[in-house]
Amino acid sequence: MFVPFLLAGCGSNATQEVAAGAPGVLVEDAWVRATTGAKDTTMTAAFMALTNPGDTDVKLTSATSPVAGVVQLHEMATQDGKMVMREKTGGVTVPAGSHAHLSPGGDHIMLMSLKHPLNPGDEVPLTLKFSDNTTHDLKVPVKAFTEEEEHYHPTPR
Amino acid sequence: MTTPTNGPSRRRVLGFGGVAATGVVAGATGVVAFGADRTTVQPPARAVSPYGTHQAGIALGAPASAELVAFKLTTDRAGLGRLMRLWTNDIVALADGRPAPGDTAPELAVANKGLTVTVGFGPRVFDLTGQRPAGLDDLPAMRHDRLEAGWSGGDLLVMVGADDAVSVVHAVRRLVADAKPFATPVWRQTGFWDSTGPNGEPVTGRNLFGQVDGTGNPAFGTPEFDRTVWSADGPDWFRDGTTLVVRRIRMNLDTWDELTRSEQERAVGRKLSTGAPLTGTAEHDDLDLEARDADGRPVIAQNAHARLSHHSENDGRRIFRKGLNYVHDTGATRESGLIFLSHQADIAGQFLPLLTRLDAVDALNEWTTTIGSAVFALPPGFRPGEWLGQKLLS
Secondary structure: OOOOOOOOOOHHHHHHHOOOOOOOOEEEEEEEEOOOOOOOOOOEEEEEEEEEOOOOOEEEEEEEOOOEEEEEEEEEEEEOOEEEEEEOOOOEEEOOOEEEEEOOOOOEEEEEEEOOOOOOOOEEEEEEEEOOOOEEEEEEEEEOOOOOHHHOOOOOO | OOOOOOOOOOEOOOOOOOOOOOOOEEOOOOEEEEOOOEEEEOOOOEEEOOOOOOOOOOOOOOOOEEEEEEEEEOOOHHHHHHHHHHHHHHHHHHHOOOOOOOOOOHHHOOOOEOOEEEEEEOOOHHHHHOOOOOOOOOOOOOOOOOOOHHHOOOOEEEEEEEOOHHHHHHHHHHHHHHHOOOEEEEEEEEEEOOOEOOOOOEOOOEOOOOOEOOOOOOOOOOHHHHHHHOOOOOOHHHOOOEEEEEEEEEEOHHHHOOOOHHHHHHHHOEOOOOOOEOOOOOOOOOOOOOOEOOOOOEOOOOOOHHHHOOHHHOOOOOOEEEEEEEEEEEOOEEEEEEEEEEEEOOHHHHHHHHHHHHHHHOHHHHOEEEEEEEEEEEOOOOOOOOOOOHHHHO
């Protein structure tokens, strides 16, 4: 489930919003880029804001979705002076009392070998697994996105 | 699940700019006293929760800055449902000052701007869905109307209001972008309203004729308001919804400015200085429709706008209306007017009789011309986990 309208954009009051015990990571504003009109309709990416209200770092370690044959955590990195997209093997760290933003041009969840096209307004089931052994089952809305595709979603070479 | 951000300690049932009494405005209005007699109201932090029984922007005063966009639907019933889910996500994020998912200009999302988004369905939507609310039909053209297609009709409406125009245009840009696979804009109208007095106190506000405009509204939070605005019968999905009439009224400031002050006041039946009826001394004094002057003529003229629109003269029918002033510049030419917004449970039962009566004899018709007209059914509000129009479209 989403917890929308929970945080006023920064983590300053995050800890006091959550009751004692293992709070787990909060997921907000998740979305998946539509494949409608894309050059390669077999892959896309999911983006979201992750908030860790606890006092120890937590890692997003993996994700799965029934709409995709392969799901990987990816990062954008500079390699030999060029931006490249590559698998982020260690997972995505959500620092204690802070956020990690999965966004175009940054870390993201790559959905590959899609089983069908994703249209704006569809909802994609997505399961996130974290290093604290929690899982989140999401239904993530699909949205069209105007930014040029290659920017975060390079054509494989 | 965790509760929304505004805890009881920060919540105050204290509004600003005419938004009191609904309890949806969270924030702090600080009243700071200087010496014995000088008081300044600090601008409050304003976040309006997007959640509630009703859509959040309706039972509030007119926003300082607003834009309305009407769309033609290019999708089917299922597609409209998908758009409503996307818009609901956008609205929740934007109301909290967070960028909408996929926002290409995320820094323009700023919290505490009193941002509200209101969504409505035009009559043609119900050809797709059925369950049309009673009385939701395009208004017939009135004798004084000069309706232009470019300002009229629409299958879908989104209205964004906020304390600042930058927040408004940013939210509209996101909502229009996310609607692109489903709907195309057919008209857009931008307006503004000042409901704050010189010391920061809430006031009714004035149109560009200088008239205090909106005095006769039912008060927020009263049974009268609820009866006037919210649908209590009709299709189940529409319970706690309302309708909205949008009329673009061109105002001829040049000929209005030729009138003497007393002629201007006679046309409305109210004093320009305070908005008080010509038979009273304060804005909210009741109209004395029987009062006569020394020559035996009614003090509030038979064709005065305030008389003709008063509920006692309309079988008790009431509306809840808001105005947005507009200017429309084309090169060196400026057109001025009012985007007239009227909420009522039933357009045919409440608004149309009033409109017909005003069209027949209202003194103001000489200086005003309606050039756009549209009607929408506004679905009820939504709670966390729900989406706009879910009962109609799921």
